[in-house]
Amino acid sequence: MSNEIQSIVDRYDSDRTRLMDMLWDVQKQQGHISDKAQAQLAQALNMSSDDVSETLTFYHFFLNKSFGKHQVYLCNTVIAKMNGYHDVRKALEQEIGCSFNSVDDSGVIGLGDANCIGLSDQEPAMMVDDVVFTRLTPAKVKEIISQLRQGKSPEEIANPGAIANTELAYVEAIVDANLRTDSIVLFKPNRDYKAILQTCLDNYIPEEVIEMISDSNLKGRGGAGFPTGLKWQFGREAEGEEKYIICNADEGEPGTFKDRVLLSHSPKDVLLGMIAAAYAIGSRYGIIYLRAEYWYIKEFLQQQIEDFRDQGLLGKQILGKDFEFDIRIQMGAGAYVCGDETALIESCEGKRGTPRVKPPYPIQQGYLGMPTSVNNVETLACASRIIEKGAAWFSDMGTEDSTGTRLLSVSGDCEKPGIYEIEWGATLNEVMTMIGAVDPRYVQISGPAGDSLSVEQDGEREFCYSDLSCNGSLMVFDHTRDILEIVRDYSEFFVEESCGICVPCRAGGVDLMHKMERIIAGRGTEQDLEEITTWSNLLKGTSRCGLGTAAPNPILATMDKFPEIYAEKLVVQKGPLLPSFDMEEALSAHELAVKKLMKEEV
Amino acid sequence: MSIKLTIDGKEVHARSGENIIDVASQNGVYIPSLCYVKGKPCLGTCRTCSVKVNGRVMAACTMPVADGMEIEVNDDAEIVDMRKALVELLFSEGNHNCPSCEKSGRCELQATGYEVDMMVSRFPYRFTPRVVDHASKTVFLQRDRCIFCQRCVDMVRDERTGKKIFSIKGRGTHSSIEIDAELANDMTPQQVRYASDLCPVGCIIDKTQGYDDPIGQRKFEIKSIKDRALEKEHR
Ligand SMILES: Cc1cc2nc3c(=O)[nH]c(=O)nc-3n(C[C@H](O)[C@H](O)[C@H](O)COP(=O)(O)O)c2cc1C
Ligand code: SF4
Ligand code: SF4
Ligand code: SF4
Ligand code: FES
Numbered sequence: 001m002s003n004e005i006q007s008i009v010d011r012y013d014s015d016r017t018r019l020m021d022m023l024w025d026v027q028k029q030q031g032h033i034s035d036k037a038q039a040q041l042a043q044a045l046n047m048s049s050d051d052v053s054e055t056l057t058f059y060h061f062f063l064n065k066s067f068g069k070h071q072v073y074l075c076n077t078v079i080a081k082m083n084g085y086h087d088v089r090k091a092l093e094q095e096i097g098c099s100f101n102s103v104d105d106s107g108v109i110g111l112g113d114a115n116c117i118g119l120s121d122q123e124p125a126m127m128v129d130d131v132v133f134t135r136l137t138p139a140k141v142k143e144i145i146s147q148l149r150q151g152k153s154p155e156e157i158a159n160p161g162a163i164a165n166t167e168l169a170y171v172e173a174i175v176d177a178n179l180r181t182d183s184i185v186l187f188k189p190n191r192d193y194k195a196i197l198q199t200c201l202d203n204y205i206p207e208e209v210i211e212m213i214s215d216s217n218l219k220g221r222g223g224a225g226f227p228t229g230l231k232w233q234f235g236r237e238a239e240g241e242e243k244y245i246i247c248n249a250d251e252g253e254p255g256t257f258k259d260r261v262l263l264s265h266s267p268k269d270v271l272l273g274m275i276a277a278a279y280a281i282g283s284r285y286g287i288i289y290l291r292a293e294y295w296y297i298k299e300f301l302q303q304q305i306e307d308f309r310d311q312g313l314l315g316k317q318i319l320g321k322d323f324e325f326d327i328r329i330q331m332g333a334g335a336y337v338c339g340d341e342t343a344l345i346e347s348c349e350g351k352r353g354t355p356r357v358k359p360p361y362p363i364q365q366g367y368l369g370m371p372t373s374v375n376n377v378e379t380l381a382c383a384s385r386i387i388e389k390g391a392a393w394f395s396d397m398g399t400e401d402s403t404g405t406r407l408l409s410v411s412g413d414c415e416k417p418g419i420y421e422i423e424w425g426a427t428l429n430e431v432m433t434m435i436g437a438v439d440p441r442y443v444q445i446s447g448p449a450g451d452s453l454s455v456e457q458d459g460e461r462e463f464c465y466s467d468l469s470c471n472g473s474l475m476v477f478d479h480t481r482d483i484l485e486i487v488r489d490y491s492e493f494f495v496e497e498s499c500g501i502c503v504p505c506r507a508g509g510v511d512l513m514h515k516m517e518r519i520i521a522g523r524g525t526e527q528d529l530e531e532i533t534t535w536s537n538l539l540k541g542t543s544r545c546g547l548g549t550a551a552p553n554p555i556l557a558t559m560d561k562f563p564e565i566y567a568e569k570l571v572v573q574k575g576p577l578l579p580s581f582d583m584e585e586a587l588s589a590h591e592l593a594v595k596k597l598m599k600e601e602v
Numbered sequence: 603m604s605i606k607l608t609i610d611g612k613e614v615h616a617r618s619g620e621n622i623i624d625v626a627s628q629n630g631v632y633i634p635s636l637c638y639v640k641g642k643p644c645l646g647t648c649r650t651c652s653v654k655v656n657g658r659v660m661a662a663c664t665m666p667v668a669d670g671m672e673i674e675v676n677d678d679a680e681i682v683d684m685r686k687a688l689v690e691l692l693f694s695e696g697n698h699n700c701p702s703c704e705k706s707g708r709c710e711l712q713a714t715g716y717e718v719d720m721m722v723s724r725f726p727y728r729f730t731p732r733v734v735d736h737a738s739k740t741v742f743l744q745r746d747r748c749i750f751c752q753r754c755v756d757m758v759r760d761e762r763t764g765k766k767i768f769s770i771k772g773r774g775t776h777s778s779i780e781i782d783a784e785l786a787n788d789m790t791p792q793q794v795r796y797a798s799d800l801c802p803v804g805c806i807i808d809k810t811q812g813y814d815d816p817i818g819q820r821k822f823e824i825k826s827i828k829d830r831a832l833e834k835e836h837r
Contacts, residue, residue: 506777511725
C-alpha cells in the first residue's frame with residue numbers, strides 16, 4: 001500500500017467510521033479518489049472496494065476520477081437564475097473552454113453544477129475548490145478564470161490580502177454577512193463566555209439547565225420544531241455508555257444561509273450551546289456536521305474551538321469541574337438529505353447518507369448506537385442566550401407557543417436580501433415591508449420542503465409554529481416570475497437529492513417532475529392535476545423520510561394558492577390522441593434513423 | 603407484556619415489541635411486503651407494507667405494536683390503493699418481462715402484483731436502460747429487475763472476512779446494486795442459493811440454475827405468497 005494512504009488511515013486509527021475524513025484527505029492530496037486508492041482504503045479497513053465506493057459515490061463533491069486541478073461548481077438555484085445565472089453559465093463555459101460536467105482540454109479546470117450553496121443573498125455564486133465567489137458577472141468570471149490559469153490558487157484570488165484562514169476577516173473577504181437587523185437574541189457582540197458558563201455550572205445542576213430550556217419553551221429551529229428541553233431530558237434519561245451532541249450545520253435547504261452567518265459571526269454562541277447541551281445530557285463528545293459548501297469557514301471555526309480549549313471551556317475538567325467535553329468538526333461532502341438527523345449520523349459514521357428507519361430515534365440510539373441529541377445551529381445559539389439571561393427573558397419574546405426570535409434568510413425579489421432576526425408573531429406583510437419587497441406575489445418559506453404563500457391571501461398570517469412555522473428560508477418572487485417553472489425546478493431538486501432508498505420518493509418523485517414538465521409544455525389535462533394530487537399523497541404518506549414527504553409540497557401548495565396558473569395551461573383532449581402524446585417526439589427517432597441511413601447510402 | 607389493539611376494527615392481542623406485519627399475520631391479516639424478512643433487522647425500503655395507524659400512514663414492518671393502536675389494513679380504500687400504487691411504481695421503474703424471467707412463478711414482486719390486484723401500472727413505464735453484470739463466476743445481476751430492496755446489501759456477507767459482497771452505488775434514481783466479483787466467486791453453492799432466493803425478484807441469478815420448475819408447479823403457483831405469509835412458511 002502507498003505510504004500516503006497508510007498515513008491517512010493511521011491518522012484516524014484505521015477507524016472505518018471516519019471514512020468521510022479519509023476520503024476528503026485522499027482527495028485533497030491526490031485530486032480525486034482513484035480505484036486504486038479506494039482498493040487500498042478498503043484493504044486497510046477490511047471492507048470491499050465497492051463498500052468504499054458506496055460512501056464515495058453518494059456525495060456530490062467526492063470524485064472517483066480526475067475532475068481538473070481546480071473544481072468549479074456553479075450554483076443553479078431559482079434565485080441564481082433570477083440574478084444573471086444564465087449569462088454567468090455561458091461565460092464559464094466560454095472562459096474555461098468546456099461544457100458543464102467536463103474538464104477543459106488542459107485538465108486544469110473541471111466545471112459542474114451545485115444545488116444551493118448557502119449564498120442566496122449574493123447569487124450568482126460558485127464554489128472553486130474550498131472558497132466561493134459571489135455576485136458573479138461574465139466580466140468577473142473572466143477575471144477569475146484568467147487568474148486561475150496564471151497559476152493563482154482560488155484562495156489567493158478570493159483573499160488577495162492573504163488574511164489567515166483562521167480569522168473572521170478571511171471569511172468576510174469571501175462572503176458578505178448581510179446582517180440587516182439589530183440583535184434581539186442572536187448576534188449579541190462581546191459576550192463573556194467564560195463568565196456565563198461559570199455562572200451556569202456553579203448555580204445549576206444538569207436537571208436545572210434542562211428545566212430552564214424547557215421553561216423558555218425553546219423549540220428546534222431546524223424544521224421540526226421539537227421542544228429542545230424535552231429532547232435534552234430524553235437524552236439525560238436515555239441509557240448509554242456514551243452520549244453525543246451533534247450540531248446540525250448541514251444547512252442544505254435551498255434559500256437558507258443563516259447558519260453560515262451564525263457560525264462565522266457568533267460561533268462561540270453555538271459552541272456554548274453545545275457545551276450546555278453536553279452538561280445537561282451528560283455527554284463527553286460533540287460533533288459539528290459542517291456542509292462541504294462551507295469549507296471556507298472550517299479553519300475559522302476550528303480556531304474558535306481551540307480558543308475555548310485554551311480558556312478551559314472545552315476539554316477535561318471544564319472550568320475546574322468534573323465535566324469533560326470536546327468537539328470535532330465533521331465535514332459533509334454534498335448531500336441535502338444529510339440534513340436529516342439520521343442521515344447525518346450515518347454520514348458521521350462514514351457511510352452513505354441513508355436516513356434510518358425510525359423508531360428508534362437518535363435521542364435513544366443515534367451516533368454509534370448511543371443516545372444523541374441533534375440540534376440545529378440556531379437552536380444551540382438560542383440555548384446559550386437562555387442560560388445567560390434566563391427562561392423568562394426568552395419566553396417574554398414572541399408568542400405564546402413560539403417564544404424568542406427567528407432568523408430569516410431572505411432572498412429573491414426584494415431590496416435588502418440578507419439575515420433578519422424577527423420576533424415570532426410578525427406577519428408576512430410586516431416582513432415584506434421590512435425587506436423592501438416592492439411587488440411580491442409568491443413567497444416560498446422553509447425552502448422547497450416548506451410552504452408556498454400568496455402574499456395577497458396570506459399577508460396577515462403570522463410567523464409562529466402554529467401558523468407559518470418557518471425554518472428560516474424565505475424566497476420572494478414578484479409578479480414577473482414564472483411560478484410553474486420555479487415549482488418544476490424544486491421538483492427536480494428533490495429528484496436530484498433523493499437518497500434513493502425508498503420506492504415512493506425515488507420513483508414517484510420522477511413521475512411528479514414529469515407531470516410538471518407536461519403541464520408547462522401545455523400538454524396537461526384535468527386528469528393530470530388529479531393524478532398529481534393522488535401521487536403526491538402517496539409520496540407524503542409512504543416515504544421513509546422528510547425529503548420524500550416534503551417533495552410534493554411546492555406543487556400541492558401552489559396548486560392551492562395559484563390555481564389559475566395551472567388552469568391556464570390545461571388543454572382538453574381533441575380527437576383520439578392523448579394531449580400528452582407528442583407526435584413530433586414520437587417520430588423523431590424514425591426521422592433520425594432515416595437521415596442516418598440516407599447518409600450512409602450516399 | 604400483552605397488549606390490545608385493533609386491526610380493521612377487530613380486537614387482537616399481541617406481545618409488545620413485535621411489529622405490525624407479524625402481529626397482523628398471526629391474526630390472519632396479510633400485509634404485502636417486499637423487503638421485510640422475518641427475524642432480520644427491518645429494511646423499510648419498499649413501503650408496500652404501508653398501513654394506517656391511528657389514521658397515519660406507517661410502514662408496518664418498521665412499527666412496533668403499542669397498546670390501543672388502531673390499525674387499518676384493508677378497511678381503508680386509500681391505503682389499499684397506496685400499496686397497489688407502490689407495487690405499480692416498481693414495475694414502471696424497472697424493466698420486467700415476466701414470461702422470459704427465470705424467477706417467474708417464484709418472484710415476490712410478481713406474486714405481490716397478483717395480491718394487490720394490479721393489472722397495469724398507472725405510472726408511465728420508463729424503459730431505463732440498465733446494465734447486466736456477469737463478471738462473477740457464480741451469479742449474474744439482471745439489474746432490469748432490481749427493486750432496490752437492500753436485502754442482498756444487508757444480509758449477504760463474505761463468510762471469511764465479513765465484507766459486503768453487494769453494495770450500493772450512487773444515489774437517487776441513479777443508484778444501482780454492485781457486486782464484488784472476487785468475493786462473489788468465493789461464495790459457496792449454498793450461499794449462492796441463499797442470495798438468489800433472498801432476492802425477491804429475478805435480479806440475483808444463480809448461474810447454475812435456470813427455469814427449473816415447470817409452469818404450474820412453481821413456488822407461488824403451488825401456494826400463494828399470501829398463504830405462505832400467513833402460514834409463516836414463506837422464507
Ligand atoms: C431532508 C431533510 C433535511 C434537513 N435539513 C436540515 C438542516 O439542514 N439543518 C437542520 O438543522 N435540520 C435539518 N433537518 C431537520 C433535522 O432532521 C433535525 O430535525 C434537526 O436538526 C433537529 O434540530 P432542532 O431540534 O434543533 O431543530 C432536515 C430534515 C430533513 C428531513
Ligand atoms: S424519502 Fe427519499 S430521501 Fe428519504 S429515505 Fe426515501 S428515498 Fe431516501
Ligand atoms: S423479476 Fe418478477 S416481476 Fe420482474 S420480470 Fe421477473 S418475474 Fe416478472
Ligand atoms: S439485487 Fe435483489 S436483493 Fe439486491 S437490492 Fe436488488 S432486488 Fe433487492
Ligand atoms: S416490507 Fe415494510 S417497507 Fe418493505
